[in-house]
Amino acid sequence: KQEVTQIPAALSVPEGENLVLNCSFTDSAIYNLQWFRQDPGKGLTSLLLIQSSQREQTSGRLNASLDKSSGRSTLYIAASQPGDSATYLCAVSEGGGNKLTFGTGTQLKVEL
């Protein structure tokens, strides 16, 4: 059974700092990996999707990497801003239905 772990569970940084969020998964037979953002009481916003054949994806200040063989992904956020404060979830896609298995998230707070 696939298990997804995210470290750290919570992170507080000053504005402007670069930071890395970590995600690991136990079964490397995935189709893709997605990073999501979730604001309190809200749904999920997709940030980046990395296909299993890719090594990284970039969008603005965000860069996500994937090492499928070792079961790891990182989300790099450059020049963090208070508006980046949210919970970040990673999820792996597997099975014929492309269903997602999620980690428990990293709660990020960027302080002024």
Place this chain on the structure above:
Amino acid sequence: DTGVSQNPRHKITKRGQNVTFRCDPISEHNRLYWYRQTLGQGPEFLTYFQNEAQLEKSRLLSDRFSAERPKGSFSTLEIQRTEQGDSAMYLCASTANSASTDTQYFGPGTRLTVL
């Protein structure tokens, strides 16, 4: 608004009552997913549809739960004889086609509270 929509956004019910939630996916998205999220946890997969066909159900989906997508567009999730343990956020997501690489787009969720 062309995103995934869910109704109602909040539902408070008493234990033992039946509730029904609705999800409208992005137009022409033929895959639709239901997930459940409890406080402090990531979402957990419940079931998914390819057009009107329900192709997979999680062990989490007890016989009190039923989902439909009768015309391959919107979907409903019904919970019968609700229990306090059913209190959670119910999330719906859709994707454009059956390709395994497609992004899943999520709705705002329906928060269920069972008293």
